Amino acid sequence: xxASDRAYEALRxxxxxxxxxxxxxxxxxxxxxxxGISRTPIREALSRLTADGLAEAHRGRGVVVSQVSLxxxxxxxxxxxxxxCRAARLAARxxxxxxxxxxxxxxxAVLHQLHGPGxxxxxxxxxxxxxxxxxxxxxxxxxxxxxxxxxRLHLARVRKLSRTNPDRLARAAAEHAQIARAIAEGSEELAxxxxxxxxxxxxxxxLTTPVREWVQPAPPLEAAG
Amino acid sequence: xxASDRAYEALRxxxxxxxxxxxxxxxxxxxxxxxGISRTPIREALSRLTADGLAEAHRGRGVVVSQVSLxxxxxxxxxxxxxxCRAARLAARxxxxxxxxxxxxxxxAVLHQLHGPGxxxxxxxxxxxxxxxxxxxxxxxxxxxxxxxxxRLHLARVRKLSRTNPDRLARAAAEHAQIARAIAEGSEELAxxxxxxxxxxxxxxxLTTPVREWVQPAPPLEAAG
DNA sequence: GACAAGGTCTCTGTATACATTCGTGCGAAA
DNA sequence: TTTCGCACGAATGTATACAGAGACCTTGTC
Numbered sequence: 001x002x003a004s005d006r007a008y009e010a011l012r013x014x015x016x017x018x019x020x021x022x023x024x025x026x027x028x029x030x031x032x033x034x035x036g037i038s039r040t041p042i043r044e045a046l047s048r049l050t051a052d053g054l055a056e057a058h059r060g061r062g063v064v065v066s067q068v069s070l071x072x073x074x075x076x077x078x079x080x081x082x083x084x085c086r087a088a089r090l091a092a093r094x095x096x097x098x099x100x101x102x103x104x105x106x107x108x109a110v111l112h113q114l115h116g117p118g119x120x121x122x123x124x125x126x127x128x129x130x131x132x133x134x135x136x137x138x139x140x141x142x143x144x145x146x147x148x149x150x151x152r153l154h155l156a157r158v159r160k161l162s163r164t165n166p167d168r169l170a171r172a173a174a175e176h177a178q179i180a181r182a183i184a185e186g187s188e189e190l191a192x193x194x195x196x197x198x199x200x201x202x203x204x205x206x207l208t209t210p211v212r213e214w215v216q217p218a219p220p221l222e223a224a225g
Numbered sequence: 226x227x228a229s230d231r232a233y234e235a236l237r238x239x240x241x242x243x244x245x246x247x248x249x250x251x252x253x254x255x256x257x258x259x260x261g262i263s264r265t266p267i268r269e270a271l272s273r274l275t276a277d278g279l280a281e282a283h284r285g286r287g288v289v290v291s292q293v294s295l296x297x298x299x300x301x302x303x304x305x306x307x308x309x310c311r312a313a314r315l316a317a318r319x320x321x322x323x324x325x326x327x328x329x330x331x332x333x334a335v336l337h338q339l340h341g342p343g344x345x346x347x348x349x350x351x352x353x354x355x356x357x358x359x360x361x362x363x364x365x366x367x368x369x370x371x372x373x374x375x376x377r378l379h380l381a382r383v384r385k386l387s388r389t390n391p392d393r394l395a396r397a398a399a400e401h402a403q404i405a406r407a408i409a410e411g412s413e414e415l416a417x418x419x420x421x422x423x424x425x426x427x428x429x430x431x432l433t434t435p436v437r438e439w440v441q442p443a444p445p446l447e448a449a450g
Numbered sequence: 451g452a453c454a455a456g457g458t459c460t461c462t463g464t465a466t467a468c469a470t471t472c473g474t475g476c477g478a479a480a
Numbered sequence: 481t482t483t484c485g486c487a488c489g490a491a492t493g494t495a496t497a498c499a500g501a502g503a504c505c506t507t508g509t510c
Contacts, residue, residue, distance in 0.1 A: 254492095268492090286491090287491070
């Protein structure tokens with residue numbers, strides 16, 4: 001694996017997991033010392049982060065972790081509605097029925113576990129990831145998949161901002177199961193409708209969940225660490 | 226302006242304009258000699274092209290201009306329908322009425338010129354570009370705009386593949402005027418419907434127009450120039 | 451005391467040298 | 481004759497040195 005790949009993935013995780021806060025300056029020398037590699041692969045990693053939109057190149061000040069506001073959440077969900085609804089339709093049209101039937105079954109199994117006290121979040125999250133990949137594969141549209149990848153990066157960052165309510169988690173699992181069933185049945189209309197319902201609920205959950213950060217807009221530009 | 230920016234834009238134009246054909250290997254040394262700069266900024270330019278999807282990094286063989294097939298055209302228009310329809314709705318919701326009223330008026334003026342023998346393509350193309358920018362601004366959604374930017378890059382490449390029929394050009398102008406009017410009126414439903422009509426006609430025009438290249442899939446990987 | 455201008459300093463942008471890895475071609479053996 | 485293996489070469493991946501540009505601080509003047 002290349003050094004630039006390692007640096008890119010590490011930095012990306014740091015940003016998505018909020019270990020690197022918005023406004024943080026990512027100096028080339030500083031990061032190269034941190035990873036023990038030279039500036040060249042760091043530069044490539046920072047370029048990729050900038051292309052992803054997770055960081056922005058400030059003229060003369062270097063690369064800075066991008067801000068995330070409530071307005072961004074709205075914008076992200078607007079794009080997500082466009083992409084996910086279309087993806088759901090296309091998946092319903094071209095899906096392998098067994099794959100999505102299995103996903104629906106597994107989601108309902110996890111759903112029952114989520115009602116207990118020991119909330120097995122990891123299992124659910126992994127299942128959602130598998131479903132995303134299954135939809136990507138079913139749509140058979142590399143351009144749509146690429147757009148989704150970029151979007152999911154930002155969504156993951158926003159999601160990590162607030163602890164999801166356990167009740168909401170269970171309802172989300174039920175909604176995912178509904179989407180999977182609709183896709184398995186090949187019903188485009190229902191798949192899109194179920195997706196739209198899921199997104200509306202998800203957005204509301206994010207907006208009503210008490211969040212920590214984005215009230216204080218994080219250090220504007222001066223070295224935040 | 227940075228050397229890497231110049232190289233990126235020049236290479237991007239070369240790919241979109243089909244001066245660099247799919248399968249063409251973009252060697253770092255070769256390109257650095259061509260532009261008279263070192264490998265470092267070339268590497269950055271190639272990275273950005275790869276991120277755009279206009280080129281692909283082949284392990285051990287370097288960066289290669291990406292292929293475009295009929296299947297890609299279908300996929301591109303699927304994504305375009307998702308993005309453009311959503312963008313049209315959002316633009317209708319948040320537009321500045323005067324901007325789109327003016328665009329509609331200008332489009333109809335150009336439309337009449339297009340009926341004559343001297344087809345003023347450039348004027349029309351520039352107007353469409355202005356309308357794209359106006360929609361981007363009206364949607365007020367940077368994530369949607371970023372997705373659009375990437376998509377339009379690929380669409381521009383596909384569009385350059387075939388000479389657009391003059392009749393089709395006039396009809397496309399009329400369709401654009403219709404979209405602009407709907408947005409100016411603030412009718413989300415009509416804006417989306419008009420967009421959908423335009424896209425369906427555009428796709429059919431592309432698919433029925435005789436094309437040169439993609440029958441012969443271009444040199445697969447061996448040096449194509 | 452505040453604002454502007456100049457200087458310094460640190461950081462990015464670029465060039466180049468070196469190492470590592472992958473492809474390719476030739477030769478030998480089955 | 482075909483296939484496997486080794487060696488050579490070229491291109492990428494990385495490191496480092498240098499130059500230029502921008503930011504910040506200091507000082508002087510109003």
